[in-house]
Amino acid sequence: GNSVTQMEGPVTLSEEAFLTINCTYTATGYPSLFWYVQYPGEGLQLLLKATKADDKGSNKGFEATYRKETTSFHLEKGSVQVSDSAVYFCAPWGGGGNKLTFGTGTQLKVEL
Amino acid sequence: DADVTQTPRNRITKTGKRIMLECSQTKGHDRMYWYRQDPGLGLQLIYYSFDVKDINKGEISDGYSVSRQAQAKFSLSLESAIPNQTALYFCATSDPLTGGDTQYFGPGTRLTVL
Numbered sequence: 001g002n003s004v005t006q007m008e009g010p011v012t013l014s015e016e017a018f019l020t021i022n023c024t025y026t027a028t029g030y031p032s033l034f035w036y037v038q039y040p041g042e043g044l045q046l047l048l049k050a051t052k053a054d055d056k057g058s059n060k061g062f063e064a065t066y067r068k069e070t071t072s073f074h075l076e077k078g079s080v081q082v083s084d085s086a087v088y089f090c091a092p093w094g095g096g097g098n099k100l101t102f103g104t105g106t107q108l109k110v111e112l
Numbered sequence: 113d114a115d116v117t118q119t120p121r122n123r124i125t126k127t128g129k130r131i132m133l134e135c136s137q138t139k140g141h142d143r144m145y146w147y148r149q150d151p152g153l154g155l156q157l158i159y160y161s162f163d164v165k166d167i168n169k170g171e172i173s174d175g176y177s178v179s180r181q182a183q184a185k186f187s188l189s190l191e192s193a194i195p196n197q198t199a200l201y202f203c204a205t206s207d208p209l210t211g212g213d214t215q216y217f218g219p220g221t222r223l224t225v226l
Contacts, residue, residue, distance in 0.1 A: 032213045043202055043217035044155070089154060093213040099170070100215060102154040
């Protein structure tokens with residue numbers, strides 16, 4: 001099955017700082033790759049996805065590029081806001097059973 | 113109205129009690145999932161259902177059972193709750209007609225077993 005390694009949090013940044021959250025995965029074949037975000041007190045919601053090598057997913061200023069050669073899908077944002085404070089989950093999909101495999105999540109705290 | 117709803121949102125119970133968590137969806141999706149979330153462990157899949165007659169165990173199904181009463185409803189039961197089942201539980205849906213990979217989550221049920 002698939003597995004995911006995410007950088008540990010919490011990550012604390014000042015507003016307008018650059019964000020990178022690392023994610024690497026192991027999988028059979030070429031899975032679709034997802035980032036989900038969980039705001040305080042809420043369920044997870046899709047942030048972005050990429051379905052094949054070199055694809056770039058983007059949404060709300062966040063980006064991640066599907067890197068097959070390094071099996072990575074790092075999340076980036078050029079200028080974070082306080083409202084981006086949340087927990088971010090990397091998740092490949094597939095690898096038998098058509099399921100998502102979630103990483104442990106990385107908490108982001110953005111301060112003024 | 114939310115597309116995926118869960119009831120109750122919070123529940124405190126005692127060891128040995130039977131508990132049912134309910135999930136309803138108005139998205140018309142065939143696939144439904146139950147996950148639990150524990151601090152530092154991400155989300156783990158308990159059960160999933162690809163249609164009313166297709167139910168499958170996930171990674172951590174021991175101690176849990178499910179019922180898919182209709183396309184729109186998927187319930188999770190703890191037959192005899194124990195303290196290490198204290199967690200945040202999420203229901204999710206996906207649509208196989210659009211690839212089935214994007215999942216839509218409910219707001220979660222916080223369960224505490226004393």
